[in-house]
Amino acid sequence: MTINPLKKKSLGNTSLEVTRLGLGCTSLGGMYEDMSEEQAVKVVHRSLSLGLNLFDTAPFYGSGKSEQRLGKALAEIPRDRFILATKVGRTLVPTLGKDRGKKIFVNPLPFQPVFDFSYDGIMRSFEESLTRLRCDRIDILHIHDPDDHYTEAIESAYPALEKLRSQGVIQAISVGMKQWEMLVRFAHEGDFDCFLLAGRYTLLDQSAMEELLPLCIKKNISVILGGTYNSGILATGAQPEAKYDYADAPLEILERVRQIEAVCDRYQVSLKAAASQFALAHPAVTAIIPGAATVEQVNENFSLLQQKIPDEFWAELQLKGLLRKDAPTPKAAG
Template identity: 55%
Template sequence: MPLATETAPLGSTGLRTTTLGLGTAPLGGLYQPVSDEAAEATIAKAWDLGLRFFDTAPQYGNGLSERRLGSFLSAKPRDSYVLCTKVGRLLRRPAEAVGEDAYYKATPPERPVFDFSYDGVMRSFEESLERLGTGRIDVLHIHDPDDHYDEAVAGAYRALDRLRSEGAIAAVGAGMNQSEMLADFARAGRFDCFLLAGRYTLLEQGALADFLPLCEQQGIGVIIGGVYNSGILANPTAGAKFNYADADPALIARALELDEVCRRHDVPLKAAAIQFPAAHPAVASILTGARNEAEIVENEALFRHPIPPALWQELRERALIDPAAPTP
C-alpha cells in the first residue's frame, strides 16, 4: 500500500496528487459547527502529515470552507499543492430571511443556487478565486449535476473547457455520488478526472462494471471520496448513516460481516475501507474529510495500517467484495 504522502499522476494533466487528500466539507460546518481555529489546526495537521491534495466547494459551508482553506494555503508556495473546487452552485443571499442550513451549521448567510450555465460557471470560478485568495485553481469539478445533465454539458463543460484551454485551470472534472452520469460525461467530452463519492467502497463496487474500466481506458484520473459511506463503515451499528440517510438493516448486517472478518485479522474496519478503493489502477487519490486534528491523524494512520492478504482473500470467498476488485 502506498504511503499517504506518495504522489500519483492525475490522468494526463501533469498534476500529481498525494494518494491521500483532505476533503474540507466538515470544515465548512457539515452537521456541526467548526471554529476558525479548529479548521486551521486541521488543515495544518494535514500539511504536517505530508498531504498536498485539498478539495473544497462553494457549497461546503456556503463559502466558509473555501475561505478557510484559502487562508491557510496562502502562506504556502503555490506549486507545492494541488487545489480542487467546484462549480454548479452560486452563493447568493436570499431575498427573505431563511432558517439554518439543513446540513451546514454556523455559516455565512448566503445559500447555494444551482446554476450550470456557461455564464454561471464563469461567475462561480471568479467568486471561488476571490474566496480562496488565489489566482489559480488546479482542478475544477462540475458539482452534483444529477438533474441538470444537459445544461452541464452545454454550459458548464464548455466553460471549463475554455478555462483549461486558457491555462486558468489544469484539469476539467465532475464530482458526483453516482458513477453512471460520470461515465456519460466521459463519453460526451474531454474530462481529465472525476470525483466519485461513496460509490466505490467496501459496500459498493458497481463502478467496476463500466465506470472504472472506462476511466482506465481513457486515461481519466479518479478521486474517491466517501470511503466510509457516510459512517456505516466507520461504526456499523443501529442508526448508522449510509448515503446521508439512516442505513437499511440489510446494509448494516453486511457491514457487520465485513467488520467481523476485519476483526479476525486484527484490522480495523476503517483501515480496510480507506485502503480498498486505492488499489484500483484508475484511482489516483483517496479524499477523507476531517473536522479536527485527531480525525486526520487517524485517517493517515489507517491508510498505512498493515493488512494481510488473507483478509482480502476471505472477503472474496465470502462474497463480501466483488471477486474482480483489485486489492492492495
C-alpha cells in the same frame, strides 16, 4: 500490505501530481457540526505538515465557509506546495433569512446555494471562489452534482471549463457526483482529466467497476474517491443509527457491515483501514479525500493507510461474498 499516503500519481494527462491521500474539506464548512476557524486552519496545516498536497472544497460547503477557511489556511503557503480543487454548478445568493443552505451544514455563511450550470453562472462562481480562496488559479475544477442538469452541464458548463483550461487558470476539468452512470456519459462526450466519485466504489458498493472504472483507465481519466465510508457506517461500524448514503442504514446494510466487522475482528484489522486501503487498490483510483474535523482525525486518516492488512483478510471477504471476487485488493495491486 500497506499503502504509502505520500506516493504521488499523475492526474490524467495533466502535469499535476497528487498524493494518494488528500483532505476533503466538508468539515471546514461545518458539515453536521460547526468548527472554529482556528481549528479549521490547524486541520489544513497538519495535513500539509504530513506531506499531503490535495485539498478539495466547494462553494456548497457551508455556503462559502469551507472555501473561505481553506483560503485563509493556505494564504501564506507557497502555491506549488498544494493542489487545489473546488467546484462549480451552484451560485451563492445572499439571504437574510434563516434558511441558509442544506441543514447538513451548521452555521453556514448568509448565502443560499442555487443550481446554475449556465456559462455565465460557471464563470461567476469561479471568480467568487478565487476571491474566497485568495488565489489566482485553481488546479482542478469539478462540475458539481449535475444529476438533473446533464444537458446544461455538457452544453454550457463544460465549454466554460474548457475556456478556463485554455487560459491556464485551471489545469484539470472534472465532474463530481454520487453516481457513476452519468459520469460514463460525460467521459464519452467530453475531454475530462479526472472525476470525483462519492460512495460508489467502497467496501459496500463496487458498482462503478462495471463500466466507469474500466472506461476511465482506457481514456486516462483519473478517479478521485470521496465517501469511502459511505457516509459513516464504514467508519462507525454497524451501530444504531449508523449512516449509509446520508440516511439511516437499512437492515441489509447493517447486517453486511456486521459480517465484514466479524472478519476484521478475526484478523485484527481496523474497518476504517480496510475501507481506505481497498478504495486505493483499484488501478483507476488516483487518490481518496476523507474529511477531518480535528488534527487527530488527520493523523488517523494518514495512519490507516500504513496499517498492515494480511492478504488472507481480503481473500476471506471475497470467499464469503462480502467483496466482489474480481475487485482488486491491496495484495493484487501490489
